[in-house]
Amino acid sequence: MDSSLAGTARSDQEVLAGYRPPSQLVLDKEIDRIDRHCAAFIGLSPFATLSTAGADGWPETSPRGGDPGFVRVLDEQHLALPDRTGNNRVDSLRRLAENPRAALLFFVPGAEETLKVFGTTSLAGPDDLGVDLTEFGRAPRSVLVIEVTRAYFQCGKAVMRSGLWDPSTHVDRSTMTPFGEVLREHCRLETPLPDDATIRAELAQEL
The missing domain is CATH 2.30.110.10 (Electron Transport, Fmn-binding Protein; Chain A)
Known part of the structure; x- marks a missing residue:
């Protein structure tokens, strides 16, 4: 825990006591x-x-x-x-x-x-x-x-x-980092991976 919060910390039981039965x-x-x-x-x-x-x-x-x-x-x-x-x-x-x-x-x-x-x-x-x-x-x-x-x-x-099932809340994938780029960074790869459309097409063949 951050040392700045140490003085304000309550025990788990104290926190749980705040809930109604x-x-x-x-x-x-x-x-x-x-x-x-x-x-x-x-x-x-x-x-x-x-x-x-x-x-x-x-x-x-x-x-x-x-x-x-x-x-x-x-x-x-x-x-x-x-x-x-x-x-x-x-x-x-x-x-x-x-x-x-x-x-x-x-x-x-x-x-x-x-x-x-x-x-x-x-x-x-x-x-x-x-x-x-x-x-x-x-x-x-x-x-x-x-x-x-x-x-x-x-x-x-x-x-x-x-709002899980509300279409108006669905995220536009173009606003997200391409998954291939995420994988490349997490796996510390030197070469780029295929674009997301190609990755999804390959996954669909293995369902």
Whole structure:
């Protein structure tokens, strides 16, 4: 912490004491399974974030996406998350091999509410579940099976504040540094990379 702030710092518990208790409704909305409402939301979701933590405790969050319903509801206690072609770092899967606890946050375009799902995981081969998980003409490299321990819908305040689904808030990419330039600097490359249109076209071929 900046030394200039040391004299004004309060303990974590002092800060937390400033929050009012959650309502009973907020507490009661948590369930221990994927019910029909959760299943319907997951079936409409083309995007989710996967949060993990390794044995060292450091967290990581990774985006996951596909056609709506790309995360498959197997039954009330189990989800199947196919692992598609990526950068092959497999950071999330390596962490889950050390610590199988995970959390998923599901988004549905146009809906302010999100869905949180928590559980423990195991890794399966693409054909182990007897379910066709082919997408974009390709089978997954592996499948993450989540055994659900709890789930609940998050209210829409954060998405409403962000204007996430409002087209008028979308950023013009021309105002951003080209991604190829960002990569070149971060990777300390001497030669330039292709322009962003070429990079996106190449990525689209690997979906």
